[in-house]
Each structure stands twice: as structure tokens, then as C-alpha cells.
Amino acid sequence: MILKEKGISKAVISRLPRYYRYLGDLLDSGVERISSGELSERMKVTASQIRQDLNNFGGFGQQGYGYNARVLREEIGKILGLDKVHPMIIIGAGHLGQALGNYGFDKNGFKVVGAFDINPDLAGMKIRDVSVQMLDELPEFLDQHVVEIATLTIPKEAAVEVAQILVRNGIHAIWNFAHTDLNLLLPEDVVVENVHLSESLMRLSYNLTNIVGAEADRKKKIGAEKR
Amino acid sequence: MILKEKGISKAVISRLPRYYRYLGDLLDSGVERISSGELSERMKVTASQIRQDLNNFGGFGQQGYGYNARVLREEIGKILGLDKVHPMIIIGAGHLGQALGNYGFDKNGFKVVGAFDINPDLAGMKIRDVSVQMLDELPEFLDQHVVEIATLTIPKEAAVEVAQILVRNGIHAIWNFAHTDLNLLLPEDVVVENVHLSESLMRLSYNLTNIVGAEADRKKKIGAEKR
């Protein structure tokens, strides 16, 4: 039972939220039944991959029919842990911390229950219905509240130290926006999801330079040849 | 020349920004020379992968010596297009749009030159040194300014329509934070980098549930057996 879902590749896991989203969109547009073939067309992936991915977790479909979108979405939700509420705190109440606090992850069960910063000017500021506390109140807060996830929106210089405080006080999941790879520094039973926005922007820049740019060069060249 | 950098896999590209970051950190700590072996230890990847990745773009190292960190960083920067300034606009001046506008991507050459929203209350609001304009001023703005990248921080309902306006007005690169896969809907010469924050959070939730949770269960069970 415990090992049931072991050995599932990262690639598969990272596709699950996308399936979840597409199934939600389908339900919103009134579709209750979907085959791997239809879904594959919408998502631009192979039907084979969809069936392989899902069958890592169980047979959710029915031969000759396809999948019930509502049931499948719910099952994927359970696999992802979205059937539970996950209390979350935000460390770093700057612009990005505020943005995430206001984002509306609540509907997926991620509930912001606290926010912290070292800047005294921010003390008491409201993000939705939580007020920003000073960072030195963090250990006591963690002692008195159930918190599963800590979101780190602080500069990289502070990230490692704060992460260690979090781990010492029982946090096992960190959503890290600092420019450092926290997973390499923390114990194995702490899961870290890094979101490196500047690296995302660099990938876009690469594609812009090497795909769009190259295409523009090519057209220019063809134009020159025609002259 | 144009096809020189063709056929490089996405996996390789997405590792380049991380190399770039590690090389920057190394330089900051005074390291000027690095071998693939040393770098592989720090980054927890194989030295083989580092050498393979880099050799897609050229031989930046020297046998018996390793790599000059400064030169290598600069070369990767060029590959990623970071040696150029990329004018950028932000569509959607809510919390997330403001956060991104204030983030400080400038140092990598991503310069925010405009911000737009449909909410009249936000008109004239300053994000750093640009003021928020109304969305209907967008086409004229794009006609009069050079803009390479559009950041989309708007609800998914509006994203497709706005993306089409952008493309019609000459935008070829979209950094998309809306919950929809714009790349599937736009022409092939438009590059899209999707950042789906809620999907990132779901991956964290999966790992929390299935790794940390499973580990806790295991410990509990062992404890029970001992009794």
C-alpha cells in the first residue's frame, strides 16, 4: 500500500496537473465523457501517453467507452493531494509574496494561514485576511499552528537560513521562489518545488533569439536572394 | 550559420539558465576556473552531461584545464540572448503583474517599457517608472514602440483574445501566466513560455502527499510494530 505509488517518473507527475486542468475545462464546457483519443487531440500529446500515464495509478477508463471526465478529474485530484486542505505560509511579503497570497490557490485547497517578513514597515499589513508578522515570530507560530507548506519569496541570500529554520520547526514542503536550489541543501524528507522565474524568462529569450530571430534572418535572406 | 543551433533538445535548453546561475555564483565567490567534474559535484548532475550540453554549442573548455568561468558564463549568456536588451510589456497590472514589473529582470536585459490593464482604477498607477495604460491603447503603443516580449498576467478567459491582439501587432514572444496553453493556439513563429503556478503547487502537493506522507506512514507503522 505504501509503496503502491512508488517509482513513478517525474515526467508523469508533471503532466498530471495539466490533465487535471483540461478535464476541468471540459467539464466546464459540458463534456462528461472523453476518450484518450479526443483528449490527445486537444492536448497535442499522444493517446498512448495519456493511457500509459493514467495506468500508473489505476484503470480509470472503460473499454469501448473512454473515461468519465468527472471521475477521472477527481481521481487525479486525489493523486495530487487536492482532496485535502494544505495550510500554507508565505515568507517574504514583498510584491511577489503579496501576489501569491492573493492568487486564489484556495480553490485547490492551498490555504494561506500566515505571512512573515523582516521589514517592520510591513508588520500588520493585510494579505487577504492574514496580517504580516515579523520573522522572529515564525518558530512560535509553527509551534502553535498546523502548517504544511512554506512559500519562500525572499532574496537568495536569506533563503538557506530561513529554510533551515522552517525545517527545524517541522516544515516538510517548500515552494521556493529564491534563486537557489534549496533541494540540494535540505534533508531528503523535505520536498522542494523550485520556481525560478528568471530562468523561465531566459528560456523564452533563447527561443526568441534562436527560433523567431533565425526565422526572421531566413526571410530576410530569401528576400535578398529574390532581388 | 542559421541552422547552426538547430535541433538542440528542450532538455538541454532548460538546463542552460541553471549553468548560467551557478557560474555567476562561482564568480561572485571568486572562482575563475572550473572543471566539469567540480561543477557536476556542486550541481548534482554528471560531468558527462555538462560536457555534452556545452558541446552542443561549441568547445568552450580546454583539455587539462577545464573552463574559464567568466568566459563560459558570457558564452551561455549569448546563447540565451542575454547580451541584448529585450523590451517587455506587462498585460494585467494586478498583484502578479506588479510583482513581475518590480522583480528586477532588468539586470538580465529584460526591460519593462509598458504596462496595460482593463481596470480604469489602475490607469496611471506606477510600476517602477512606467505607468499603467488602458488596454485599448495597446495597438497604438505597439505601433510606436519596439517591444519584443509580452507578459500575460490576466485571467485565462481574456488570455486568448489578448494574445491574438498582441500577435496581430507584431509580438513574437509571450510569457504566459494565464491558465491556458497559448502555444497551442498561436502561429508557429510565436514563442510562448507558459508559467503555470498552480500546477507547480500541485506537483509540490503530490510530493508532499506521496513522499513525505508515505514516509510518515512508514515510520508510524514501524513504531506500531515495535509496540
Place this chain on the structure above:
DNA sequence: TAGATTGTTAATCGATTAACAATC
């Protein structure tokens, strides 16, 4: 020169796709 480390070819591994029997 000897030692170190690259660049690159070859081997392995894992992920994706294809095919099809099972079955609703």
C-alpha cells in the same frame, strides 16, 4: 614530459510511441 580534463563516440537506460488482445 606527465597529469588533467576536455570533446566525442559508444553503451546504457528510460521514456515515448505503436500495436493489439481484452473487454465493455
Place this chain on the structure above:
DNA sequence: TAGATTGTTAATCGATTAACAATC
């Protein structure tokens, strides 16, 4: 039942790792 579509095994493809000759 016949048609459709899954679940699953087998084949292919691509990415990662290992090995080593080239060379600084």
C-alpha cells in the same frame, strides 16, 4: 453482437551516462 476504446506488452526513439582518445 459489432464497434469502440481501454489496458498492457513490445518496439522505437531519444536522452543520459560511460569510456577513452585527443590535447592542453
